[in-house]
Every structure is written in structure tokens, then in C-alpha cells.
Amino acid sequence: MSTYADRLKALRDQLKATHLDGFVVPLTDEHMSEYVGSYAQRLAWLTGFQGSAGSAVVLPEDAAIFTDGRYTVQVRQQVSATEWSYQSVPDTSIAQWLKEHAPSGAKIGYDPWLHTADWVKTATEQLAAKGASLVAVGQNPIDKVWTDQPEPSPARLEPHSQNLAGRSSADKRQDIANWLRSEGADAAVIAALDSIAWVLNIRGRDVVHTPVALAFLIVNADATVDLFVDPRKIDADLRNVLGDDVRVHPRADFETALRGNFSGKTVAVDPERSVAAIFQALDEGGATILRRRDPAVLPKAVKNEAEIAGQKAAQARDGAAVARFLKWIEDEAPKGELDEMIAADKLEGFRHEHGDLRDLSFDTISAFGPNGALPHYKGTAETNLPFKPGTLYLVDSGGQYEDGTTDITRTVPIGEPTEEMRDRFTRVLQGHIAIATALFPKGTRGSQLDSFARRPLWDAGLDYAHGTGHGVGSFLAVHEGPQRISPVGSSQSGGDEPLQAGMILSNEPGYYKPGDFGIRIENLVLVVNRDVMGAEKEMLGFETLTFAPIDRRLIDASMLTADELAWLNCYHAHVLDKLGPQLKDADLDWLRDACAPIEAPAG
């Protein structure tokens, strides 16, 4: 089957053979993961779409692909208009489209291992209006026709040392068991892969850029756990580390366990992080389901001293690699030989030189000129731009080190920047500083801080269409909840999580001029307790964790307040302190210049 048209036809034949009138194809896995293994790339296989978020619906005569505003252009380049209609979410939802296009009384299939129970409930209700029904399939029909579908990765699991984790797995399991008893529950299902890795102090290699393994976990109220995972992943050494309280079962036995082991028992399940099939199996097995957030999510987000120390060590290494890269760009760009892919490769090389880089923490966004104006740009050979003078280069990248996960964005001028670029960059910097210097009482949510980063842009009638910060894991997912710094929209139920000392977040305001250039300044920050003289509240603030020069050529110092300028000069002094000892010769000279204080403009 060489063409996407063939694949679509094969799927339709398969649906017909199983008496289905349609099928819904999301881009996720059995763990509601953001990044998925190659075996779960069903949407890309079926349609050719390479973006990181989207879904599709196939009917006998119609087929539609649903993507958000980030992928308006890309989906039209990658997916054939002959077979597919392009739909934009959230304007058109799958359920709305089905309501209009599905034959009345249609049976639409879905894979219950790839949707949340809430999605199934809502979609079922909306289809009912048309007399249509949603039908759970036993096996995903794409898997039946995808003849060369990759196997799930058999990569070995590795222990994550307690020195780096800061707590034993037994201790974490005991905390969850105590919580289960306080909730009157017998067990908790944990399906999120980073939660499983955190609870057991293990790391895997099954998902690109996130060191996790495909598994399910059941934590019992006696603090023992049942781990469902491909047994080939666990060698004798790891088996020994895990201990007797971790019972290992084949991953394929998970559903049977849900159906067979919990009759009359109460089981906590996270509706956001567990698929419909889990709810269904527990329900049919006679369990009482307690809808609760995955009990690992919050403690995982609040880093302990060992994790914070690891993060700082990783940042120092990572910053040195980034600094050398920035100097290299400054040297090489005028020679006219650079392009986005060469630059991204070089940056990865510097990271390898400075530490034991286990993986990138995400695909590097190496974005020149107009490509920088796409906040989620993912470069390909087709989009790769050569560097030419007169615009900006934006590079958003990070590393996975055993002791920490990094994420940093810098924007630098290639050739002479315009006044507009300097004005915009300085406003983004002011927003960045407003977050970095914020003091706020305990209980404050990230949504309450987000606008501090936007105000300097708003003052000029500008904004950016993404959040200001996301949580970051410890040698785990580079996007981690529940903490974030972004507005709470009306579509979100509930607010966001109050910030707590120990949480790590990104601080990344930006500005994007479509077709022209993009700007983003991103450091990671740690939530810390702050002593404020005379304070009546317990106060929190941020400690910046990321150290690399912020390009002085793009800063219009006359726009900065004295406090903002002081922050910048102090930050650069810290950068020199942290990175200087790792650099030498020309690199060190460059760093000294890049970190030199800016004088307050006269006036």
C-alpha cells in the first residue's frame, strides 16, 4: 500500500467488513500521551499528516481531518484534498461534523483505548440527536490493515537512582497508599507514563524525547503495586531493584486484571489521564470508580532537594553548550553557509560535548526569519531556510540528562536588526523580567501571573497566542502539569493549580510577526519561598534556573526601567559565574562580552 488513497480505501473496506459506518482516528496512545511511539502514529500513517496534534474521521463517502490553528498551512501541504476535507478545531468539533455528515442511524466506531470516558460520553450524546451511535471496537481497524505497523518498543527499563530521585519508590508508594485509605479506596489506576516512571523510580526509551516506558500501574492500599509491562523490558538487576512489593505482569494482562480483581472494591481513576476502556473494564468487573486526579501528579510536580540540585547541575552544563552555540552562530552566520538544520545539528553536538545527553527533550525548533513566526515550527528538509542577513533566528531546544530536563529559547539577530525588532524584543524581555521578579502570596495560581508577561506588549497593541509557561519534569516530560502560567479560558473546567515552592515552570513570552520573524525568550524558573520584610502573607517568587546570554544587540535599554536593567545585568553576571568556568579561550572572551553590563542611558 504505497499511497494514502490506498490506505484510506483499505480502512473503508475493513470498516465495511465489520459493519461500521465510520471510524474516529485520534493522535494519542493508551496513556493519553502528548508524544507517542511510532506504533501509535496511526493518523500519520493514514493521512500523511506530520503535526503533533490532530484527528480524523472516516465515513464511507466522506473523510475529514481536524487540526488547530497551528497547522492550517501544514495540513494542506501534507494531506491530499482529493480524499480529505480540512476542518479546523475548535470551530468544528468531530461530533458536530459527524452530526452533519454521518448517515442517520450510523454506527461510528472508536477505539476505547484511545479516548477518555468523557469524550465518549459527550460524543455519544451529540450523535444520539441524529439517531447515530458510537461503537467501541475490539481491535483498532487501522492495526488490521497497517501491515508494516511497528511493534511497540522492546527497549529495556532502567532504574533512576535514588540519589537523583531524592526519595525511594517505597516511600512514594506508601504516600499513595495512605491517600487511598483516606479516600476509602482499595487501589488507584495510574496510566500516565511519566507518573509510572516517577512512582517506581524507573526510566524507559519507548517514547521519543520522554524517558518513559509503555506500562500500566495499579497501586494498592497496602502500598504494593502491580506493574503491567512487556517482561522483556525488565532484566534481573532491575527486578532486584524493584523488590517484592512490585509485582510484574505482562502488559496484555492489564484489562483482565481490571475486570477480574476489583469486584466490590473502590478504585481511583483519573478521568483526564485514563482512557475509556479502563473505566469500562472496571465498571463491568463490578468495581466502584472514584474519579480522582492521578495521585502522582502533584508530588511529581513539586521537586525535592535532590531533584532541584540535579536540575541546577543539568542547567549549568546545558547553558555552556547553548553559549558556545550562540558564539558559533555569531561567527558562522556572516559566512553565508548556515541553515536551520545545520544549526540544530551543531547545537545537539555541543550538548553532547558538555554532558551525558540522553536525548533531546523535544525536537529542536531551529527557526530562521519567517519560520520563527510559527511558535510550534517543526523544520523539515522542505522548510529548511538558509541564513541571510537582516532578520532574526529563534532556537527553542532542550536536553534530557539523567539529572534534569532542560528547555531554553534564545533569539539572536542575523545581520543588523531593525528598530522594530529591537522594540519587540525589548518588550518580550520586559514581560520575561516581570515574571522572573514577581512576588506573590501562597495560593496564587499561574493564571494570575500570566498577564504580567503580556502587559509590555499589550501597551503597544501586541500579544502572543500561547501560554507563558508550562511545568517541566525531572528527567521526565518537558511538558508536565498541573502547574502552568496561562490564562484560564472559559472552556476549562476549574482553575489551574496554585503554585508551590519546588515546582519548575518555563517563563517564555514571545512575539511573532507572520511572514517576517519571531521572538521568544525562555528560561526555566523554580518556585521558591521568599522572605519579604514586613510581609503579612507567606510569599513565593521565582528563581531563574537557566543561564545563557540574552542577546544585548536586540535590547533597547532606553525602554527599560532602572529595576529591569538591574535585573538584566544581575542575570548576566550570574550567567558568567555559572558558565565561565566551563568555557575557555575565545568562547570565554565571547561570554564576557555577551554578559557585560549595560549602562543606564543618560536622561
Next chain:
Amino acid sequence: MSTYADRLKALRDQLKATHLDGFVVPLTDEHMSEYVGSYAQRLAWLTGFQGSAGSAVVLPEDAAIFTDGRYTVQVRQQVSATEWSYQSVPDTSIAQWLKEHAPSGAKIGYDPWLHTADWVKTATEQLAAKGASLVAVGQNPIDKVWTDQPEPSPARLEPHSQNLAGRSSADKRQDIANWLRSEGADAAVIAALDSIAWVLNIRGRDVVHTPVALAFLIVNADATVDLFVDPRKIDADLRNVLGDDVRVHPRADFETALRGNFSGKTVAVDPERSVAAIFQALDEGGATILRRRDPAVLPKAVKNEAEIAGQKAAQARDGAAVARFLKWIEDEAPKGELDEMIAADKLEGFRHEHGDLRDLSFDTISAFGPNGALPHYKGTAETNLPFKPGTLYLVDSGGQYEDGTTDITRTVPIGEPTEEMRDRFTRVLQGHIAIATALFPKGTRGSQLDSFARRPLWDAGLDYAHGTGHGVGSFLAVHEGPQRISPVGSSQSGGDEPLQAGMILSNEPGYYKPGDFGIRIENLVLVVNRDVMGAEKEMLGFETLTFAPIDRRLIDASMLTADELAWLNCYHAHVLDKLGPQLKDADLDWLRDACAPIEAPAG
């Protein structure tokens, strides 16, 4: 029945006679009103509690009163500890308390005309865990034992002129009818009293401080309406103004209409603003219920040109009265004869002198020294403090005029203020200015602006425990949704409403030092479109509507940025422009001094 103990006993006897094991007593009316008529003051009658928010539960042996943090002290002063236990919400909910204290299998009564359907659902589920049930009563048992319960007010309804309303009622009804058709609905129930007044361009006198009348409204898809109201309220002239498309029925017929007229029809009902009995009657009458926000809420919040012009005229008058009052305080306080009640009466007198004051828009908060530290202080003869030098006086007040509703807070020193008072006042002023000068893109919610007002306080480890702004009606409720400026908590479903040009809100940051003093600076602001040179977004901002001097003696100008000082001086120049022509002699001289520009401190 002279004692509260007698009243509680009478209620218990009544419950026993009707085979109930308990009863829930909220403080609201059949319209989920914030302020209620005297007939609906059941909580105060039963317990003696005079606060504006609370509820009670009565069991055969136990009785509990539930209030929030504002009333911790007051409830203990006003409600007898012999009969009642004090419970604090949100720490303890009624349902939680019932779960602990109600006999297992108990039947707990509630009045379905005084609770939302969602409250009934949640409480029912929580009681079920204990085998207890929630039972709707046919008649409120308090009404049976409250022998001298006042009748609902028979006050006449009056037309609200179209010149002031800016739109005809027919036009408003047509818009709602169009919306109903777009939703596929046959009718909408409108139970909120200010919505009814707005739709019909009528005003009443049934509720203290809010010019509304007790009524229910059904808007039909043909743009006719059915108004359920005491017929004595409508004279021939008003009948004539209302026209034939407004059918008037006795208020008592409302429930019958819900049960009888909508079988097989679809009716839109607002779950936040309509009580459970409305849902129950429609449901039992065979209607399909569409849960939608009251369709008057949003258009009522977005003021038209006539309403904005009326608000500005009302503000000019109101500001002149406040300015004369502030001068009077400055003159009289040193003489040692003032107290909170004398001051509040004098302020009301000035308001009457300057315009046709229909009512206060709420009970004046006239709060001296430590009473000012209670943000929701309601003075009584017992709490009334005489003015003595060395602290602050906070006065939060407003008027209902036919052309607009006002709400203003000023804080002034009595005697010499301390450095701490000046520091705190200046920070509150900086927060006020941060809101007044904010520019933000269309689509921004008030929750995104709230922290701008807090940052100068947060920087010193301080905060205030209330929102920054509430919506305000046009000769209607002084607290109006859906617009507001306050953080979105995790308990609220969905976010708040995006701000739109034409919305009116308060801007009222504060600071409270318990036992010592309180500070609040409140102006009303109008959301307006703003042209920003080079803007890439449609931008909004605030135009300040309230004009009265902000006390210069409390401002530490050395803390202000140049921009903040420029705002203050510009504001005071406007105050002089608007109010000067209405004042004369010594009042005008005082105003000139109070509005004189502050020079930037040297340095």
C-alpha cells in the same frame, strides 16, 4: 414569639408535625437575589443573624449556622451559642455537616423555591451516602410559624423611559426571540429581577437599594412575553406602556403556567439564576429544558450610548455630593463631634441636594479606624465609632439615580496619617492606576487583569481578600454579572466573561490592617475601544467614570513612577473640570486645593 429560642422551637414542632427530620434555611428569594425583600429574611427571623450571606440547618437536636470569613465575629455576636453551632464555609459545607449530624435515613426538608437545581442534585447525592434524603416542601415551614411575616411589597411598578434605556422593550424582546429560534427553543424563563426590569424597561421598589419588582417572565419565540406579577403593581398607564405583547398574570399563576403550557416544548432556563422548583415544574409538565444563561444578562451588561450618557450625568452629580462631603469631613473632624452614622447621614443629605436621589445603591459603609479594616462592614448603633485623630476613615457609598447607579470609595486621614498608612495608601493607588491605565486585546477576561491591581501590594508581602471589580447596572443592581475583575478560583466552573466595550465595572483595590485601619480607592470604569498606534489587535481599555478627589495627604509621591504621577494629576484636573461648575465659594476653593497637581519629587 419574642425570643429566637421560641422561634427555633416553633420551627422544630412544625417540622415534626410534617414528619421532617430537618430543614435547610438559605438567605435568598425565589429569584436567587443577592438582596431580598423583608418577607424573605427568614434566616434573620430565625437566628438573629443580620449579615448579607449565610444559611442554617435545623435538626431535632442540633442546629447550625453557616457563614463565611467576613462574618466570623458578627455571627457570634448576633446568634445565640446556646441553640446554634457556628460553622464556617467553605471549610464545612451544609452537606458535609448533615452527613455528620443527621440521623441515618433522615428526611431533610428544603424549599425548592430557594435553591438551585444543581444545589439540590449535589446535596441529594451527598446525603444518599448516609441513607438520608432531601425532601422538597410544599410550603416553607418558617412561613407557617412566622406569624408577623411581612407581605411581599405591593409597591407600584414604574416605566423606565426609553430615553434613558436607549432601546425599546420590543426591540430587546425581539433579540431574545431571535436567539430562541436560533437555539431551537420555544421560550425562555427569566427569573432574575434585574433581567426582567431590563427587558421590560420597568423599575420597581420591592427590594431595598435595587429598583426591581418581584416577578417572573417568560419570553416566547414570537417575541411576546408573559409577566407574572402582583396585578396591583401595574396601573393603567403602565399597562398602556407595556402594550399588548406583554400579557400580565398573577404571580401565583407562574408555577401552573410552567406545568401546563410547555408540554413537548423546549424551554431555556438559567441554572444559576433559576430555582429548582422551576426546573421541577417544567420537567413534570413535559417540557424539554435547555440549560442556557439568561439571555438578558449579557446585553444588559453592555451599556448603550444612552445608558453611558446617563451614567456620566449621574456621576457628575454624585461626585459633587461626595466632594462637598469630603470637605465637610475635613472641616468637622477636628471639632470632635463626628461619628460614623452622622457622617453617613450627611453624605446621603449631600446626595439629595445634588440630584433626584431615588435610593442609595447599597447601605453606606461609613467605617472609622478598625471598622474600616472590615471590607464588608455594616454599621449599627452598637458598632458606631466616634472620630478621633490618628487613623483613617473609609467611606464606600453609592446612589440610585434614574439615569445611573453609582458606587465610590474614598479613604481620608483623620488627624496626621502614619508613614505606614501613606505607604499602604500609595500602593493601593498604584494598583488602582494599573487597572485604570491597562490596555488589553479584545477577548481578555477580567481575571487576566486582577493581578495588575495587586502587584504593588504583593511587592511588600501584602494583599486584599476580595475581588478588584464587579459589574454595575444602569439604574439597576450595583452588583451585576457576568463581567468582573477577580481571580478565577478552582471551584468556579468555566472562566469569567471576556470584557466588551460598554461594560461598567468597579476598580477597587484595598488594604486592610485588622484592628487598625482600612484603605480602599474605588472608581467606576467603562470598557472602551482604544486606538493604539501600530496595534495588531483590536484593543480595549478603561475610561474612568467617577470623579472625586483622591486624598493627596495620603500619597507618597516618591513611590510613584512618572507615568503614575501623570495619571493622578490628569485625573484631578478632570475632577476639577467636572465638579468645579457645580460647587461655589469655600467648597470650590477646597476642590481646587484637593485637585492641585503634585510635583514630581526631586531626584
